[in-house]
Amino acid sequence: MTNSTAEQMTATPQNFEEGAQRFAGQTVIVTGAGSGIGRATALQILAEGGRVIAVDISHDRLSELESMPSGERVVTVRADVTDEQDIKDVVDSIGDSPIAGLANIAGITDGHRPLHETDDEIWQRVMAVNVDGPFRLTRAVVSRMLAGSGGAVVNVASEASLRGNAAGTAYTVSKHAIVGLTRSAAFLYGSEGIRVNAVAPGPVATGIEGAFASEYSQQRLGPFMRMIPPIAGPEAISASITWLLSAESRNVNGVVLPSDGGWSVQ
Numbered sequence: 001m002t003n004s005t006a007e008q009m010t011a012t013p014q015n016f017e018e019g020a021q022r023f024a025g026q027t028v029i030v031t032g033a034g035s036g037i038g039r040a041t042a043l044q045i046l047a048e049g050g051r052v053i054a055v056d057i058s059h060d061r062l063s064e065l066e067s068m069p070s071g072e073r074v075v076t077v078r079a080d081v082t083d084e085q086d087i088k089d090v091v092d093s094i095g096d097s098p099i100a101g102l103a104n105i106a107g108i109t110d111g112h113r114p115l116h117e118t119d120d121e122i123w124q125r126v127m128a129v130n131v132d133g134p135f136r137l138t139r140a141v142v143s144r145m146l147a148g149s150g151g152a153v154v155n156v157a158s159e160a161s162l163r164g165n166a167a168g169t170a171y172t173v174s175k176h177a178i179v180g181l182t183r184s185a186a187f188l189y190g191s192e193g194i195r196v197n198a199v200a201p202g203p204v205a206t207g208i209e210g211a212f213a214s215e216y217s218q219q220r221l222g223p224f225m226r227m228i229p230p231i232a233g234p235e236a237i238s239a240s241i242t243w244l245l246s247a248e249s250r251n252v253n254g255v256v257l258p259s260d261g262g263w264s265v266q
């Protein structure tokens, strides 16, 4: 969500604590790593000794990660998560190393459009990026984890996974679908040592488009939006994501964790 505080809340490499080394020796795939929550998650994993496969549709956004002191532990892959060949390239870039974690973070919004103003193009693109992408990449990664020694998958859901008044129709449906993907996979693979959880962020200062493209939605959703908790920095969400990726949460599987300053109890 872009707002005036975004500048001061941007994640910088200095924001991350290097004391803990929860990801030492581990390889973690992070999608959407070029901006916002994905970038903050990649920086946190790097600060804690991990190797990051940083995936984004924009290669320019990934170049900063390569030039960091820990850049030798970053593999950047320009990939569109909706493209099956790109997903194959992501998995191939890892070589034979075990994949310890996958953070499905890349996502797009729908301009808060209501159902009757949602055309097929918007619907299909939001579903492709927010649902098909995590489905395809998780399918590829879980196959590797099943053949190895398990792992952790974290999907980024949304407050729109939990309620009907946080976004437009396509985005709300896509983020509800991510909850289904999370719970189904958590059940199916928990016995194989693969944990699958989701984080549901509230408002976060990132590069994501937060503007209303619909007068109708602005009037219906606007009053609720004015009551939500303060906008968080992306590190607040990466803290939740990395906890679920790490062994600290080893007894947690199939949860949808609101990381929203308490919005979900309003």
Ligand SMILES: NC(=O)c1ccc[n+]([C@@H]2O[C@H](COP(=O)([O-])OP(=O)(O)OC[C@H]3O[C@@H](n4cnc5c(N)ncnc54)[C@H](O)[C@@H]3O)[C@@H](O)[C@H]2O)c1
Pocket (backbone or CB within 6 Å): 001, 031, 032, 033, 034, 035, 036, 037, 038, 055, 056, 057, 058, 061, 079, 080, 081, 082, 105, 106, 107, 108, 109, 129, 133, 156, 157, 158, 159, 200, 201, 202, 203, 204, 205, 206, 207, 208, 209
């Ligand atoms: N910012 C918020 O307020 C908020 C709230 C709830 C949930 N989320 C979710 O958090 C996730 C991250 O969003 P953000 O706020 O950090 O946004 P962001 O726009 O700052 O970052 C998203 C990144 O994903 C990349 N991306 C977009 N489409 C892609 C594709 N097809 N393939 C590969 N990469 C692609 C973009 O290039 C961008 O770098 C999204 O899933 C979003 O729905 C965000």
